[in-house]
Amino acid sequence: MSFRLSQRDKDIIGFINQFRAVDRDSLVELFFKQLKLPINACNSVMVRLYWLGLIERTQQYSPTVYLPVDAKIKKNSQKILHFLSILDVYKQMHTYGVPKQVIVEDKPTGRKGGIEPDLFCIFKGSPFWVEIQRNQYSEQKMQAKINLYEEFFFSDEWKTLHWQPEDRAAIFPSVILITPVRYAVSSDHIRIIQVASIHELMEKYKSSHKKQREERPKSSSSSNGIKINLT
Numbered sequence: 001m002s003f004r005l006s007q008r009d010k011d012i013i014g015f016i017n018q019f020r021a022v023d024r025d026s027l028v029e030l031f032f033k034q035l036k037l038p039i040n041a042c043n044s045v046m047v048r049l050y051w052l053g054l055i056e057r058t059q060q061y062s063p064t065v066y067l068p069v070d071a072k073i074k075k076n077s078q079k080i081l082h083f084l085s086i087l088d089v090y091k092q093m094h095t096y097g098v099p100k101q102v103i104v105e106d107k108p109t110g111r112k113g114g115i116e117p118d119l120f121c122i123f124k125g126s127p128f129w130v131e132i133q134r135n136q137y138s139e140q141k142m143q144a145k146i147n148l149y150e151e152f153f154f155s156d157e158w159k160t161l162h163w164q165p166e167d168r169a170a171i172f173p174s175v176i177l178i179t180p181v182r183y184a185v186s187s188d189h190i191r192i193i194q195v196a197s198i199h200e201l202m203e204k205y206k207s208s209h210k211k212q213r214e215e216r217p218k219s220s221s222s223s224n225g226i227k228i229n230l231t
Helices: 007-019 024-032 038-051 079-094 139-155 198-218
Strands: 056-058 065-067 100-104 119-123 126-132 174-178 192-195
Touching (some): 007 038, 007 079, 007 100, 024 065, 024 079, 065 079, 079 100, 079 119, 079 198, 139 174
Parallel strands (some): 174 192
Antiparallel strands (some): 056 065, 100 119, 119 126
């Protein structure tokens, strides 16, 4: 018996392949919330895709977490929590606007020992690399991480990344550190934003934007994209 997949089915499978681990409630929020019984509809679709062998699942978590069929992750692995934290950042962004050019566990240098941000995306028209710090690290270790970004900045390799605009100068992404702890890290060359969540980032952006509007009659300067002074 053959089954025809809907576009939503294909989108869900693609999303799970992209984010590596996706919980049921996130699928409800992103794909089913407009329906009358969104949880029931999601459960029905996910059971069907699972029995068709198009996705995997682990019931070590509640609600169920879905994985790609070729997932090289044990079903009780801590790596699942890592991917769910990346998904949570994406969902927070999604409430303010759909992120574009999303890359989970980006490796822009293409080699070991380079920067490996948890997430790359273009959000609100600006490119960002996101580092999610679920554990507390030393100041030295965090500064070493920032130093790797500076090394990449000076390499100029970033200017040829596929998402760079064709009609204007290349842009080096801002680095968002999602962390409950404020680290004393710095760079003279790249913008580092430390926040506990994307919601906090957007609150700071709104406050900054409001202040700019209030001061505009006194100044001729203008600002493009998300520019927030968090220092």
